[in-house]
Amino acid sequence: MAVVGGPRVEEMDMPSGSAGPRGVVASGARLDALDGLRALAVLGVLAYHAGVPGAAGGMFGVDVFFVLSGFLITRLLLAEHAAAGRIRLGRFWGRRARRLLPPLLLTVAGAMAYARWGGGGVSFSQVRGDALATLGYVANWRFVFSGQGYFQRYGAPSPLLHTWSLGVEEQFYLLWPLIVVGLARRGGAACVARWSAVGALCSAGLMALLYNVGVGESRLYYGTDTRAQALLVGAALAGLLAAGDEHRLLSWIHERSALLAWAAVAGLAWMFHAVGGATGWLYDGGFFVVALGAVVVLDSVVGQPQALLARTLSARPLVAIGRISYGVYLYHWPLFAWLDGARTGLAGWDLTGLRVAATMVVATGSYFLVERPIRQLGTRPALPRHRLRHPFVALGSTIAVSLGVVAATLPGVADAGASSLPAEPPPTTPAVSTRTLIVGDSMGLTLGIGLSYQSAEWGVTIVPGAWLGCDLDPNSTVEVMGVVSKAAQGCPQWRTTWASLVQKDDPDVVMLVLGRWEVLNHVYDGHWTHIGEAAWDAHLTSELDQAIDILSSRGATVVVTTLPYIQGNSEQPDGQPWDMNQPVRTDAYNAVVHAAATLRPATSKVVDLNALIDPDGHYTSSINGVRVRNSDDEHFSIAGGEYLRPFLLPELESLGTAHAESRAAALPRP
Numbered sequence: 325m326a327v328v329g330g331p332r333v334e335e336m337d338m339p340s341g342s343a344g345p346r347g348v349v350a351s352g353a354r355l356d357a358l359d360g361l362r363a364l365a366v367l368g369v370l371a372y373h374a375g376v377p378g379a380a381g382g383m384f385g386v387d388v389f390f391v392l393s394g395f396l397i398t399r400l401l402l403a404e405h406a407a408a409g410r411i412r413l414g415r416f417w418g419r420r421a422r423r424l425l426p427p428l429l430l431t432v433a434g435a436m437a438y439a440r441w442g443g444g445g446v447s448f449s450q451v452r453g454d455a456l457a458t459l460g461y462v463a464n465w466r467f468v469f470s471g472q473g474y475f476q477r478y479g480a481p482s483p484l485l486h487t488w489s490l491g492v493e494e495q496f497y498l499l500w501p502l503i504v505v506g507l508a509r510r511g512g513a514a515c516v517a518r519w520s521a522v523g524a525l526c527s528a529g530l531m532a533l534l535y536n537v538g539v540g541e542s543r544l545y546y547g548t549d550t551r552a553q554a555l556l557v558g559a560a561l562a563g564l565l566a567a568g569d570e571h572r573l574l575s576w577i578h579e580r581s582a583l584l585a586w587a588a589v590a591g592l593a594w595m596f597h598a599v600g601g602a603t604g605w606l607y608d609g610g611f612f613v614v615a616l617g618a619v620v621v622l623d624s625v626v627g628q629p630q631a632l633l634a635r636t637l638s639a640r641p642l643v644a645i646g647r648i649s650y651g652v653y654l655y656h657w658p659l660f661a662w663l664d665g666a667r668t669g670l671a672g673w674d675l676t677g678l679r680v681a682a683t684m685v686v687a688t689g690s691y692f693l694v695e696r697p698i699r700q701l702g703t704r705p706a707l708p709r710h711r712l713r714h715p716f717v718a719l720g721s722t723i724a725v726s727l728g729v730v731a732a733t734l735p736g737v738a739d740a741g742a743s744s745l746p747a748e749p750p751p752t753t754p755a756v757s758t759r760t761l762i763v764g765d766s767m768g769l770t771l772g773i774g775l776s777y778q779s780a781e782w783g784v785t786i787v788p789g790a791w792l793g794c795d796l797d798p799n800s801t802v803e804v805m806g807v808v809s810k811a812a813q814g815c816p817q818w819r820t821t822w823a824s825l826v827q828k829d830d831p832d833v834v835m836l837v838l839g840r841w842e843v844l845n846h847v848y849d850g851h852w853t854h855i856g857e858a859a860w861d862a863h864l865t866s867e868l869d870q871a872i873d874i875l876s877s878r879g880a881t882v883v884v885t886t887l888p889y890i891q892g893n894s895e896q897p898d899g900q901p902w903d904m905n906q907p908v909r910t911d912a913y914n915a916v917v918h919a920a921a922t923l924r925p926a927t928s929k930v931v932d933l934n935a936l937i938d939p940d941g942h943y944t945s946s947i948n949g950v951r952v953r954n955s956d957d958e959h960f961s962i963a964g965g966e967y968l969r970p971f972l973l974p975e976l977e978s979l980g981t982a983h984a985e986s987r988a989a990a991l992p993r994p
Contacts, residue, residue: 357625358392359646360637365389366649368596370656370683374676375897381599383474384592384614386489387554389653391618393493394558398520401504402513402566411505420497422701424650426694428490431654432458435483438662446480446893447955454484461494463487464546473542475601475807480893480956486657488546495548496555517563520556527553528612535607544607554615561619565626585624585633588617602807651687651695659683665899666891675899758980761787761831763822763875765794765814766959767887768837771933774965775972782973784980789825791815795841796867803845803852805894805902812841823874832980834875837933838868839887839917840958843909854903856912861919868920876927879986881979884921885933886914889943891957907942910934929979936971937964 365385372382404411432455439451450470457466467474467488474485507516531550534543544550595614603610625634645652656679663679665671670678757780762772768790776786793812795802800811815821826834842864845854853860868884875882892905903909914934921928937952937960938944945953952964960968 356638356643357629357634358637359649360639360642361388361392361621361625361646362649363642363645364637365392366652367645369653370680373657373660373897374679375899376676378597381596381601383601384596384599387611387614388592388618389489390493390551390554391558391615391622394496394520394555395562395619395622396558397497397500398504398516398559398562399566401501402508402516402562405504405508406513406566411501411508413501413505416501417497423695423699424490424494426698427651427654427690428458428487430690430694431487431658432484434655435658438483438658442662446482451482451484454482454487458484458487458490461491461498464489464491464548464551466491468543468546471542474545475541481661483658483661486653492546492548492551493555496552500555500559513563513566515563517560517567520560520563524553524556524560524612524615527551527556528609531611532608535604541602541607545601551611553612554618557612557615557619558622561623565623581624581628582631582633584620585631588620589633592617592621645684648684648687648691651690652683655686655690656680656683659686665895665901668899671899756981756984757783757785758832758977758984759785759787759829760833760835760976760980761789761825761829761875761880762835762837763789763825764835764837765790765812765840766792767840768794768835768885770954770959770961771837771965771968774960774962774967775969777962777966777969779969779973782969783977784973787829787831789822789829790837793841794818794838795844796838796864796871797842797846797848801847802841803903805904806896811844811846819870819874822871823877826875826878826880830878831880832983833883833976834880835883835885835931835976836868836871836875837885839910839913840890840904842916843887843904843913845903855909855916861912861916864913864916865920865923868917869923872920872924872928876924879983881983882924882928883931883976883979884917884928885931886917886935888934888937891943891945893955893957931972931975933968936968 365388368379368382368385368388370382371379372385376382401411401416404416435451436448436455439446439448453470454463454466457463463484466472467482467485472482472485474488503519504516507519511518527550531544531547531553534550535541592614595617599606599610621633624631625637628634659682660679663675663682665675668675668678762768762775769788769792772786772788772790775784776788779786791814793814795812795814796818798811798813798816798818802809802811843855845852846860847853848860848863851859855861855864872882872884887910889907889910890905892902895901895905914932918930921930937947939947943957945951945957947967950963950967951961952967953959954961
């Protein structure tokens with residue numbers, strides 16, 4: 325996010341003590357206040373990503389950054405145009421590259437290393453694509469088209485997900501100077517201000533229009549066209565200030581500057597505290613309101629550097645954080661992903677403290693050892709040779725990192741878990757193969773893949789019938805990792821679908837593998853409930869009973885499996901496991917499975933998959949050196965299915981023998 329370390333006054337070719345907009349001297353007080361504003365914005369983002377209570381809207385720090393960026397970049401361009409009558413675009417873009425690329429390359433290299441060796445459950449091939457998009461400054465569109473939602477909690481997020489904002493800003497940095505050149509030649513700063521305001525309104529209107537016709541939130545949140553509103557609001561302020569105080573709107577604002585600024589601070593504080601990203605009205609004008617609040621604060625800080633608000637923002641701790649805020653933003657997200665609760669054993673404030681401390685240390689080192697030395701290359705005319713050594717070392721290290729990133733983004737070895745030697749089948753293969761239909765959710769789907777290898781040698785034929793996202797209560801509302809949505813729709817008509825499968829395949833055994841979705845928080849009978857509460861347990865027991873009745877309708881034995889413990893590669897922002905991954909929920913579901921099976925003892929049997937795959941009574945990823953779970957720490961790996969073959973296949977073959985022989989006897993003889 326470039327604006328966090330956006331252009332400072334010394335980068336704007338304004339000599340010390342020169343008069344800026346509204347006759348204000350380009351003083352350290354103003355710079356300090358802007359750094360303080362940057363600090364509050366980036367701290368809001370950190371609090372949001374750390375799951376700090378009371379920071380539901382911390383992601384609005386990004387919008388504050390956008391406003392600052394639009395203001396400072398436009399102000400820089402207009403100042404150069406006013407002083408020289410032209411804008412040197414090559415110099416502008418070169419300065420931006422020198423400022424932004426070195427820490428970005430370090431971030432990308434670190435993210436690639438994390439994806440390859442960090443054990444975070446993210447796909448290396450996916451992160452490789454994210455890295456290329458980040459280096460091309462199109463990460464926001466990459467995340468739109470790859471379906472990586474910013475507010476989506478299911479699964480491990482990309483360690484480069486936060487670079488969507490860099491994509492938005494760099495696209496702005498590329499195109500906006502060209503537009504400013506044309507507008508400034510045509511009508512000066514006032515023309516820039518006017519068309520910036522028009523553009524901001526169009527961007528906000530487009531977001532509202534797309535939202536109201538049903539376009540997904542990820543497209544609206546990531547889109548350059550829909551998020552440009554905040555950048556253009558900042559640009560409009562820069563144009564107004566450069567044009568002078570004769571504008572009525574600006575004069576009216578300046579007359580009430582202190583009151584409006586503190587009202588804006590209060591409004592922004594409330595939104596940072598209480599308004600989450602899933603709030604619908606944000607896309608119907610809410611983001612525009614945030615941008616307006618930020619620009620009012622910015623105008624007050626720039627115009628009244630000695631006022632209470634500016635002096636408050638100039639507090640030394642805030643200034644220190646503001647000066648390294650670009651690195652803080654870049655490095656915090658990969659570090660937060662690496663320093664998770666599972667790896668550190670910490671949660672809550674302890675984990676937040678560790679993450680923030682690590683981020684500050686890395687960002688500070690990056691600022692003094694890489695960012696500042698490289699940014700100063702070519703800006704000081706005659707440095708002694710011993711002082712040139714350090715910048716060139718930093719430049720060399722940046723080039724080395726660049727080469728490493730290029731190498732890391734080349735196609736690598738596919739992600740693979742440990743595999744096992746196939747279990748030896750029985751000495752003799754049964755004459756009649758037991759036909760086993762597996763139905764249920766993605767746990768059943770992945771289990772069936774591993775079991776099917778060489779299953780015929782065990783006298784079992786696996787018939788796949790499980791789906792991704794199969795919830796027995798598909799019409800319910802659920803909460804998945806903090807996000808409220810409709811229940812999974814993998815098997816919305818499971819009663820008729822399973823009845824058809826039984827009629828078509830006439831299985832000898834049906835294995836029913838469920839539970840992953842049933843342990844979520846559900847709305848039932850108008851109230852939120854979950855597994856372990858009497859009403860939901862009774863409802864779920866009834867649905868499992870119906871499922872057993874349908875699946876055994878042609879004489880098959882129904883094997884209902886317990887649910888293994890799940891760790892998952894995603895946890896709450898504060899390091900705590902999500903509710904759906906809590907062992908107590910798994911135990912409660914497994915109790916319901918046993919209760920449902922006792923209702924039909926003649927046709928159903930429980931197989932304790934939990935005990936087989938988690939023999940020590942807690943989540944297990946590897947048994948005897950065999951990686952039995954996928955990298956998501958949830959589903960079965962192929963090796964896991966192979967590991968379970970000698971435990972499950974003989975039992976399935978035994979349970980289905982009588983029905984299989986009866987079915988075979990009924991077939992016409994050749």
